[in-house]
Amino acid sequence: MNIDDLIKESEMELKDKFKEIDDLAFRTSEKVLNAFRNNNVSQAHFNSTTGYGYDDLGRDTIEKMYAEIFGCEDALVRSQFISGSHALTVALFAFLRPGDLMLSITGIPYDTLHEVIGIIPNNSSLASFGIKYDQIDLVNNEFDEAKIIEYLQNHDVKLIEIQRSKGYSSRKSITIDKLEKIINSIRKVDKKVIIMVDNCYCEFVADKEPVAVGADVMIGSLIKNLGGGIAPNGAYIAGRKDLIELAAERLTVPGEGREVGPTLGINKQIAQGLFFAPSAVASSLKTAVLTSMLLEKLSYNVEPRWNEPRADIVQNIIFGNPNNLIRYCQGIQMGSPIDAFAVPQPWDMPGYEDKVIMASGSFTQGSSIELSCDGPIREPYIAYQQGGLTYEYGKLGVKRAIEELMKKDN
Numbered sequence: 001m002n003i004d005d006l007i008k009e010s011e012m013e014l015k016d017k018f019k020e021i022d023d024l025a026f027r028t029s030e031k032v033l034n035a036f037r038n039n040n041v042s043q044a045h046f047n048s049t050t051g052y053g054y055d056d057l058g059r060d061t062i063e064k065m066y067a068e069i070f071g072c073e074d075a076l077v078r079s080q081f082i083s084g085s086h087a088l089t090v091a092l093f094a095f096l097r098p099g100d101l102m103l104s105i106t107g108i109p110y111d112t113l114h115e116v117i118g119i120i121p122n123n124s125s126l127a128s129f130g131i132k133y134d135q136i137d138l139v140n141n142e143f144d145e146a147k148i149i150e151y152l153q154n155h156d157v158k159l160i161e162i163q164r165s166k167g168y169s170s171r172k173s174i175t176i177d178k179l180e181k182i183i184n185s186i187r188k189v190d191k192k193v194i195i196m197v198d199n200c201y202c203e204f205v206a207d208k209e210p211v212a213v214g215a216d217v218m219i220g221s222l223i224k225n226l227g228g229g230i231a232p233n234g235a236y237i238a239g240r241k242d243l244i245e246l247a248a249e250r251l252t253v254p255g256e257g258r259e260v261g262p263t264l265g266i267n268k269q270i271a272q273g274l275f276f277a278p279s280a281v282a283s284s285l286k287t288a289v290l291t292s293m294l295l296e297k298l299s300y301n302v303e304p305r306w307n308e309p310r311a312d313i314v315q316n317i318i319f320g321n322p323n324n325l326i327r328y329c330q331g332i333q334m335g336s337p338i339d340a341f342a343v344p345q346p347w348d349m350p351g352y353e354d355k356v357i358m359a360s361g362s363f364t365q366g367s368s369i370e371l372s373c374d375g376p377i378r379e380p381y382i383a384y385q386q387g388g389l390t391y392e393y394g395k396l397g398v399k400r401a402i403e404e405l406m407k408k409d410n
């Protein structure tokens with residue numbers, strides 16, 4: 001069967017799944033629209049500040065909208081966060097003090113946090129400040145609840161980190177239902193521990209978000225889901241008011257906190273990105289589901305399968321060999337609007353231990369709500385594909401990548 005027919009056939013089979021995704025996007029869009037209306041957003045909010053950035057009405061209003069949409073007391077949404085990793089770093093340094101113990105209950109955290117925590121030595125790590133770290137691995141993709149509870153009963157843990165999206169691992173991502181269940185169990189034995197959720201790639205994939213199910217704070221990047229492909233950079237931290245204040249004082253200056261931080265003209269893009277985010281996430285989900293079905297029909301191993309519950313917008317294809325991974329990523333690049341002529345190669349990306357290949361023909365550098373595909377060059381050679389600002393462009397990119405893959409197999 002040729003690729004166009006295979007796509008047509010798959011789209012027929014995915015009708016109900018796509019309807020589910022559209023219905024979800026309708027509900028999240030309604031939340032977003034209500035936040036705009038409830039906060040009386042107007043042209044005045046698109047004005048800009050420079051210098052110290054005092055009294056930035058747009059910035060402060062965007063933060064109120066984030067808090068409302070995610071059911072949080074407060075939120076910090078700033079372009080001074082240079083990435084999701086930076087926001088996670090600021091949060092960890094803001095909440096933890098020398099002698100404190102941090103516990104990850106989703107195994108080893110995302111690659112870029114290894115030097116932050118001190119898992120890989122770094123003179124500026126949390127460990128270098130005397131902050132201790134421990135982790136409990138998932139077992140068969142589930143929280144090791146008994147071990148977590150026992151650990152909490154025998155140690156004074158200051159902060160629990162939960163990473164929902166799989167990062168560059170081969171585990172499954174954590175759905176909101178699983179998150180809610182483990183938080184309820186933790187709260188039965190420890191009311192005080194700060195529960196911090198790395199929510200990268202998970203926003204608007206379900207009706208509920210981590211703080212609404214009991215987490216204290218959630219963190220993510222604006223060049224992923226919530227920027228809707230429009231925000232030029234930045235990240236957010238949302239949750240308990242006291243924690244947001246600590247994070248603001250760490251990000252800027254103790255005593256100045258959230259009162260400073262110029263927006264340099266990007267308020268409109270951040271607001272408009274939020275407005276588009278529910279649809280961009282829906283397009284990404286449809287692209288992911290289609291990819292999963294197509295590649296499975298072509299006898300590749302995929303995770304998640306098309307009909308499995310999804311916690312994030314990431315689609316894995318487990319290639320099992322470096323050549324197919326590289327070819328597929330190169331095909332995604334060829335099917336992208338920007339730098340379609342470039343041929344991505346594995347390289348030593350800062351913050352990552354293995355060589356990484358990264359296809360990202362995006363308007364915003366490194367944006368992964370735009371169709372993108374990457375993966376470390378290590379066993380079992382998994383492609384991590386995500387994004388698709390519109391389903392049509394997502395489909396075109398994936399089609400191009402499959403054509404590259406087939407060319408090689410012939």
Ligand SMILES: *Cc1c(COP(=O)(O)O)cnc(C)c1O
Nearest residue numbers: 083084085110165167198200221
């Ligand atoms: C993307 C991501 C991050 C942050 O990455 P940045 O590229 O620094 O924004 C952190 N955790 C997970 C699970 C991610 O997917």
